[in-house]
Amino acid sequence: MTDRHPLDLPELRPLWSAVHDRLSSGRPVTRVRSGPLDDAGREALADLLGLDRLPGAEPTIPLAGLDGAVLDACGRPVRDVVTAILGPIRDRAAERELAAGRREALWGWLAGHDVVTAQPVLLEWVGHLRTNGLVDGSPDRTRSLLTAALTVLAALPAGGEPLPVLAARLLDGDSHALDDGTRLSSLVLRALAVLYGTDLPDVAEGRRALWSRAGVADDQLSSTVLAAGLRLDGDGPVARVSRICAEAGHPVSLTLAQLRTPGDFTGPAGPVHITENPSVLALALRRFGHHCPPLVCTSGWPNTAVIHLLRRLADNGASLHYHGDFDGEGIRIAAHVLAKTGAVPWRMASDDYRTAAPRVPSGPDPGRLTAAPWDQALVDSMAELRTAVVEEVVADLLLDDLANHRHG
Template sequence: MTDRHPLDLPELRPLWSAVHDRLSTGRPVSRVRSGPLDDAGREAVADLLGLDRLPGTEPTIPLAGLDGAVLDACGRPVRDVVTAILGPIHDRAAERHHRTGQRDALWAWLADHEVVTAQPALLEWVGHLRTAGLVDGSPDRTRGLMTAALTVLAALPVGGEPLPVLAARLLDGDSHALDDGTRLSSLVLRALAVLYGTDMPDAAEGRRTLWSRAGVADDELSATVLAIGLRPGGEGPVAGISRICAGAGHPVSLTLAQLRSPGEFIGPAGPVHITENPSVLALALRRFGRQCPPLVCTSGWPNTAVIHLLRRLAEDGAFLHYHGDFDGEGIRIAAHVMAKTGAAPWRMAAEDYRAAVTRVPSGPDPGRLTPAPWDPGLVDSMAELRTAVVEEMVADLLLDDLADHRHGE
């Protein structure tokens, strides 16, 4: 058992506690206020300091004088004495600075993560998480949870996997990691709500609907993609159906089930254009008929079938080009499609928007705006002009672009 320090007296404990606390601030200390002291404590302090009268019940003591008295009494400075009696002296200022640096580094890492920069609407999600604060006050636990959430978001949309299967595949075999009510599930759902521009659902049915929009447990028959002019190679049924429809000047509607088991299917090399709205496909068919070049429609926010087809086409060598509405949601959809499929923007630059606005000088407000990763100036222009331009208003320009890729020419 360690011997007790000779100055570790009950009547001096208030003094040592006050000194230990002040030194632990990490700031320069010249005086220490101790107390309240009882009569025994006042006498002990007077004896230690060599005072000719008793101090008050809450005396303020110069640290230099106390240090000299303690050196005379035991040959050690006051810092060593309070450390021996009460334990290590901390530097709370340095610890606060370190924690602040850890937090700042965490939020900077999250804001700069590739999943967030690819879809800048998620910066709103980052802001919400920062406001909510650290998980259990721990930067490490928070980073671990955010890493798991980003892993899930990077994998969405998926091709109809049940939620437990998705969780087990992505999260170290833990099929319950995304169960309703878990912290991780709530984080991912809040990100999806931000992306889709909806409120965070407060009921289980609404949460299931949000997961479904991201392709979790999608119905393989109801999730479809609309395309025209698609002429893949191969003798599989999906390739055959697509060629027949294209040759007849008709659209083809492919289900997720068909795309997941297409048989022999070799996507066309060269450009494949993508639009947000089906009406543009109708206009393209009217103009080009059987000569229509490949054109795929997302029909607003793309479902799993859309993403599945576009990824397959890109893997087979197609060059994807995307165009959508010039409004807040249209920009978020464009960022999503580009992030998930590698598509390039098609007439989606700031100069294209400014030219398009001249066609609709009294158009509707574009709504909530989030950055466009492919052209930072685009959203600046939209914020300045506050005019939405739907895709149909520039359809003639899009069709002129497509004319250079007509089949058979």
Template sequence: MTDRHPLDLPELRPLWAAVHDRLSTGRPVSRVRSGPLDDPGREALADLLGLDRLPGAEPTIPFAALDGAVLDACGRPVRDVVAAILGPVHDRAAERERKAGQRDALWEWLAGHGVVTAQPVLLEWVGHLRTNGLVDGSPERTRGLLASALTVLAALPAGGEPLPVLAARLLDGDSHALDDGTRVSSLVLRALAVLYGTGMPDSAEGRRGLWSRAGVADDELSAGVLAVGLRPAGEGPVAGISRICADAGHPVSLTLAQLRAPGGFTGPAGPVHITENPSVLALALRRFGHRCPPLVCTSGWPNTAVINLLRRLAADGASLRYHGDFDGEGIRIAAHVLAKTGAVPWRMGADDYRAAATRVPSGPDPGRLTPAPWDTALAGAMAGLRTAVVEEVVADLLLDDLADHLTKRT
């Protein structure tokens, strides 16, 4: 059995508790308020300090005097004595600073993650999470949950997998990791709500709709993509349909089901241009007819079929070039397409915007603006002019670029 410290007297326990607590703050201690002390406690304190009269029931004691008295009594400073009696003296201030540093490092890591920097609108998601604090009590556990959420976000839009299948594939085989109500599911859905500019859904139906928009369990027949001038090689049905439509000067509409099982299909190895709006495809067909170079339309936010086709074309060696609307939503769509397909901007810089804005001096407001990862000056230029420029306004310039492409190809 361990011997008790000679100063570990029941009547002095309130004093040692008060000293231990004050020292554990991590701040300098000049005085200690103890109590309440009963009569035996007052007598023990008077004996320890060498007082000629009893102190009050809740005395305030100069720390230096107490430390000197304890040193005289047992040869050890008061810090050592209270540690021997009540356990280690902690430094709560240092601990708070350490935990604050861990939290700051966590949010800096999240803000600098590639998934977030590729689509800067997600900084709003980071800000919301930081304001609301740690997701699971500690920086370590929160980081683990966020890493899982980022893994899912990096894989979206999905290829139409059911949610349990997606969860099992991405999150260590756990098919329930993205079940409704799990922390990871909530984190991903909040990020998607920010990305698409919607409110956080408050019903199971709304949450299923948001997952569907991100390509989870998409309807293979209703998810489709429009393209013109697409002439892939191969004897599969998708390649054949695409060539027939291109040779006739018609658009082709390909469903997700067709793209999942295209048969023999090898996309063109040269440039493939991408637009946000179907009207630009119509103008291209009107100008070039059956000679139209490859052009794919996202029709606003791209669905799973769009991303599937663009990734397939990129894998076959195509260089993807994207143009969209110069407004807040258009910039977020562009960032999404570039991040998910490897496309590069096409006439989407700050100088392109300034020149285009002169064509619509009284254009509509661009709405909520977020940074463009490919040009740090673009958001500032749009904030200064406060003019949205839809793609159709510069369609002649885009078609001239396609004409140049045809000239070089021939």
């Protein structure tokens, strides 16, 4: 058993606690206030300091005087004494500085993550999290939770999997990791709300709808993709119906169910152009008919069927080229399509916008703007001109581009 320090007296414990606490601040200390001391404590302090009368119940003691008295009493400085009695002295100032540095590093890591930089609107999500502090109490635990959230976001839109199946596949077999009400589920849903520009749902039905919009347990029949000129090789049903429609100069609407069991098909190996709005696809069919080049429409925010088809086409060697509206929502949709499919921008640069804007001198305001990862100057130009340019305004330019790729 370790012997107690000779100055470790019950009546002096309030004094040693006060000294230990002040020294642990990590800041310069010249005086220490102790107490409240009972009569025995006041007598013990008077004896230690060599006072000719009792101090008050809550005395303020110069640290230098106390240090000298402790040296005379036991030959050790007061720092050694309180360490022996109460344990190591901390440096709370250094601890706070270290913790602040770790928090800054965490938020910097999150803001610079590939999932966020590919879709800069998610910086709003990062800002919300930063404002509200650590998600799980410590930088390390928070980073672990955010890593899981980013893993899920990178995999969305999903292919119609139920939520427990998606969770088990992505999160070490834990089918309950994304259950409603978990911290991880809340993190991902907040990111999806920011991405789609909606309010965070406060009821279970709304949360299920938001998951569905991201392709989780999606309806395989109502999730469809519209295309034209899609001549696919192969004998599978998707290839056959796409060829029939293309050769007749008609659009084809493919369901997620068809795309998930497409049968054998390949191609096209050349460029496939993508538009945001069905009206542009309709104009292309009117102009080119059965000569229409491969064209896929996202119909606004792409659903699971759209992403599924585009990824399959890219895997078959097609190069994907995307065009959408020049407004805030259109830029976010474009960033999403590029990030999820590997498509490249098609007439979506700052110069394209500046050339098109005079066509709509009294155009609508573009709304909430977020960065375009492919062209940092684009959103600056939109913020300057404050004019939205929808695809239909530049449809003639898009169709002229497509003319170089028409079939036959």
